[in-house]
Amino acid sequence: MSSVRPAAPSPPPGGLPGPPPPPRRRRHHRGAAAPGPPPGSPPAGAPGSNDVFVTSRSDFRAQLRRCQRLLAPGGGPGAPGGGPGAPGAPGELRLHGLGLAVPRTINLALQLQAGAGGTLRLHASTSSVPLRAPRARRRHTGDTGDSGDTGGEDGDTPRHNSAIHIRLCREAPCA
């Protein structure tokens, strides 16, 4: 008795397909999760949505509109259009300006106060911010090999820049 073998399928046009690729091996980190904040929350020390960092490059009117929207009663982090970040006190805004942006920061705060009709209070404070040398310069000084002698050429005494921080709040007095 002879067995009938089924006919071999004809090869598809274009040639036979190659062997399937080996499965990719993914490394899975087993064990406890890496320490850190839970997903969705901002890292520790990060500025909240009520912090506005003023630069001299941005358009002043756009900055003013944005600050007015944040100071509006519904303009907090929960409202649509509010940015992500740690929630701040409602009706409170903190403006930060560094170096050449300091006069603009003051101007922004005073414009907001003028537009609010006297319901806003300003609390200004000053500070010094140490500046770090750019990464290229730090890398260059470290490549000389004399880390003890030439590494201090740039950065033993960091340069400082003046900064201003203005807190605007509707309730008086701000704690």
Next chain:
Amino acid sequence: MENFRKVRTSEEEMPLPFPDLPPDVVEMKVKEGSKIRNLMNFAMAQMELQGRRQIVFSGCGRAVTKTITCVEIMKRKLGGLHQVTKVRYKTVLEVWENQDPPPDGPAQNLTVHKNVPSICILLSRDPLDPNQMGYQPPEPRHEVGEDTLGSSTKGLKRPLPPPCEELLPKKLQVQVSDSPRGTGTTAGQQDH
């Protein structure tokens, strides 16, 4: 407008926004071209040598950042100073004159009123009202002490070097003592 040139600039005089200030309080008016070294020399002399308890730094426009810099330097040098910061607008008057007036008319002047942001900062050795807006308590001492120890004299002018007569005995001592150079003694180092 291209024929107009600025001939005069003046600032509106406004009283200081701090209550209960003594009438003889020192006010440092910082301008855009002011030198920080000169400002600090005078301010430090007033606070240390004259025994002043309060000092005010004020500036407007482009001098605001320099005003803050002076205040931060003083806080770093002296330490323990209470600070009150006030911001407001200041009116600056600019007078522009037409350099090419019409032949049959008088010279045209244009007065421009500009509101520029200004800052006034009061530094005081005595405690101030912490409830007033803009109050900033003194920084912790350990953050300031490291800088003041090394730079307490930087704000003041350098002391004069001793007169030449005092140097002569040292030279004689160096010449008299025959110390070998290879041992690295102090006499050998004085020769350099």
